[in-house]
Amino acid sequence: MTLPTLDTRRQLPLTASVFLCLAVLTAYGYPPTRTCEPIRSDLCKGLGYNETGMPNLVRSELQSEAVLQLQTFVPLIQYGCSSQLRFFLCSVYLPMCTEKVLETIGPCRPLCESVKSRCEQVMENFGFHWPASLNCSKFPLINNQDHMCMDGPEAKNYEKNHLLNSEFKGKVQAFSPSYTHPEISGGEKGTSIGPRSQHYGFCENYKMSHFYYYINRTRRCAQKCSADILFTHDNKNFTDIWVAVWASGCFLSTLFTVLTFLADTSKSRYPERAILYLSAAYNVYSIAYITPLVIHRDEIACHVDSQHGVSILIQEGLNNIHCTINFMLLYFFSMAGAVWWLILTVTWFLAAKLRWNHEAIMRQSTYFHLAAWALPSMKTIAILVMREVEADELTGTCYVGAHSGNTLIAFVIAPSFAYLLMGSVFLIYGTVSVFRSGSSHVSERLDVNTVRIGIFAVLYTIPATCVLGANFYEYFSREQWLVAGSGSRPMVEFFTLKIFMSLVVGMTTGLWVCSSKEPVTVWGKRWQSFTNRRRKNLPLTYGHHGFSQKHVIMNMSKRHPFKRGSETVV
CATH class of the missing domain: 1.20.1070.10 (Rhodopsin 7-helix transmembrane proteins)
Known part of the structure; x- marks a missing residue:
């Protein structure tokens, strides 16, 4: 028995109706879920959340790309200008993700302003400006039902007054362009910059550290070419x-x-x-x-x-x-x-x-x-x-x-x-x-x-x-x-x-x-072969005292016109 089939013209409206119903159900009864992935950066593990989602708050589409961008801030994190810096950067580049919320959850604005107040001066002393992608005005002011964000960890006691303590001031002075090392100027001609500003303190465990530069790309200390460190x-x-x-x-x-x-x-x-x-x-x-x-x-x-x-x-x-x-x-x-x-x-x-x-x-x-x-x-x-x-x-x-x-x-x-x-x-x-x-x-x-x-x-x-x-x-x-x-x-x-x-x-x-x-x-053998070949190529010549190399007497390949029988007269 043959099953009844629908006419093609009736199939198209039916298909459209099915998709419309699914869209309505999705919008009202079954909200879509967000895909989250585990955090793969060791720098951002153990901060209170374990999953992130892309794109992040700086529009990176891949976590690997975000991790690479995050690595450029490692010297600043290890320097310690703010105890909240690591959490702030991770919440921007690898924001919190949960399947119950469609949007990624990043930092709150007070956290950004707190970090910026402590680290912007250090970055400027290195010759860098605060990145536009980390503009604090783009982050929610408070965490509420309309805009979710993370407050992050509390600032340390010495940071709460928004002033640099004496120890930190000393570090900034060591990095400032007006500081000159007594033995060497770390920059090119015309610049006067301290040795710590060229290696951010990462090369201090090296002998004669003022001859070293920390390379962000390789994350290694490189020796100045003209320096005599191991050899005189x-x-x-x-x-x-x-x-x-x-x-x-x-x-x-x-x-x-x-x-x-x-x-x-x-x-x-x-x-x-x-x-x-x-x-x-x-x-x-x-x-x-x-x-x-x-x-x-x-x-x-x-x-x-x-x-x-x-x-x-x-x-x-x-x-x-x-x-x-x-x-x-x-x-x-x-x-x-x-x-x-x-x-x-x-x-x-x-x-x-x-x-x-x-x-x-x-x-x-x-x-x-x-x-x-x-x-x-x-x-x-x-x-x-x-x-x-x-x-x-x-x-x-x-x-x-x-x-x-x-x-x-x-x-x-x-x-x-x-x-x-x-x-x-x-x-x-x-x-x-x-x-x-x-x-x-x-x-x-x-x-x-x-x-x-x-x-x-x-x-x-x-x-x-x-x-x-x-x-x-x-x-x-x-x-x-x-x-x-x-x-x-x-x-x-x-x-x-x-x-x-x-x-x-x-x-x-x-x-x-x-x-x-x-x-x-x-x-x-080679010399003998060479001399024999040279002799063979020398022409026969005749002068006043017999054979010489001035005048050719005859060409041996040429025959005399007068012949007698089978003989050739030369």
């Missing part, structure tokens, strides 16, 4: 000369090694080929150290902060393209060189212990290149994404972990230790296994070149261990160097030793190549 001016000048000498030596040595390998590619066989890539990595690594000597170090390590208008030591790296490139060259190729040394130990183990030939090892070269270039690439990208590129005060280069101990141990110490440990295991196991077979058969099992490669791989562990030790020294001692009241300074000898040991690996590749007859043979 003489330390930096000596380090520049030290870096110039050893970086130039590393560059020339590694360049000679690479060119020697490329001059005769048939000699480049595994495990020896790993030394070629290691040398190429350290060649670029040395260029990164030379760069701050060619380009002024301030152009790499510093940038002008828009908040304070002063040049500070870089903390994020991405603000300066020179710093970013310098970091990529230093970090990527130093890690790539460490991985290629690990690959050298693996291939040496395969050749010395397992007796793999070049062709067998060569078939695994894809995995070698994947490990050597992909691992450093992933770590480099991760550091850039995390914005952890930092400038070094001593050398003027950009690296990771120059100011943060966590990033130093995660991206420098941990991987370097892992590569060194794994490579040492292959060397030890391979050496012990070979000599266990009997000393009389060692010379039969190993050729001279394999022994030389093994010695080079072992010698690499000495500078790598020294660099690792210097990094541990910096990691465990940095807080002691920077804490206020501490008279300790880092020993610059550790850092200059670290620089030397990090560059000497590249220099040893040139010494390793020169320890054999290969450079003499390769470059001798």
Whole structure:
């Protein structure tokens, strides 16, 4: 049986009637409910309400956006100009929400005026005005059934007279533009501003805190670029000369090694080929150290902060393209060189212990290149994404972990230790296994070149261990160097030793190549080939005393017109 259907023209009025009925029921009998969400900001938790709703009283549509705006007031909250400030700001940016009330519930006007009377002067001393979005006239005067608002906590006793007590007056005077620090002027030329106004008191736990600026964006204290905090001016000048000498030596040595390998590619066989890539990595690594000597170090390590208008030591790296490139060259190729040394130990183990030939090892070269270039690439990208590129005060280069101990141990110490440990295991196991077979058969099992490669791989562990030790020294001692009241300074000898040991690996590749007859043979053949090619291209000429290079007597490709039989007369 077929069910009856309504005509289309009758369906439209019926649908409209249904919606009209629902609207009437909603308006009179079933009021709509408001959607509330839990407060996600730790700053605004525990204030007497746990849920908020968007948009807030400054028209932010998302809670994440409101939390970000709220963070800009953290220095003012922690300074303590008003005990009611935190509640007031939270009630504006994350107002109270309940499903029984359609509107968000913010602060009452007396709460706003109380906070403003105490904090507006402090903000003006910082160079900021009271925000228009916090205009007190927009908030309800009292909490009633027509306009709901929150009175907030009671003001402290010393705040009720609306006057600053003597302690607070002293703080304001310390922040006032007329105050000048006896040692340094915190602002740019033409300004006289106290050190607390540049870091809001957040950097007072640092030694020489008047050289620091608190950056709201990063919520960290940044060092003034021209300041000598951990190292003296003489330390930096000596380090520049030290870096110039050893970086130039590393560059020339590694360049000679690479060119020697490329001059005769048939000699480049595994495990020896790993030394070629290691040398190429350290060649670029040395260029990164030379760069701050060619380009002024301030152009790499510093940038002008828009908040304070002063040049500070870089903390994020991405603000300066020179710093970013310098970091990529230093970090990527130093890690790539460490991985290629690990690959050298693996291939040496395969050749010395397992007796793999070049062709067998060569078939695994894809995995070698994947490990050597992909691992450093992933770590480099991760550091850039995390914005952890930092400038070094001593050398003027950009690296990771120059100011943060966590990033130093995660991206420098941990991987370097892992590569060194794994490579040492292959060397030890391979050496012990070979000599266990009997000393009389060692010379039969190993050729001279394999022994030389093994010695080079072992010698690499000495500078790598020294660099690792210097990094541990910096990691465990940095807080002691920077804490206020501490008279300790880092020993610059550790850092200059670290620089030397990090560059000497590249220099040893040139010494390793020169320890054999290969450079003499390769470059001798190249020179002989060059001279033979030059002789072949010289024309035959004749002068008064026989052959010379002034007059061409004949072209050997040209035949004389007079012939006798099959002969050609010249």
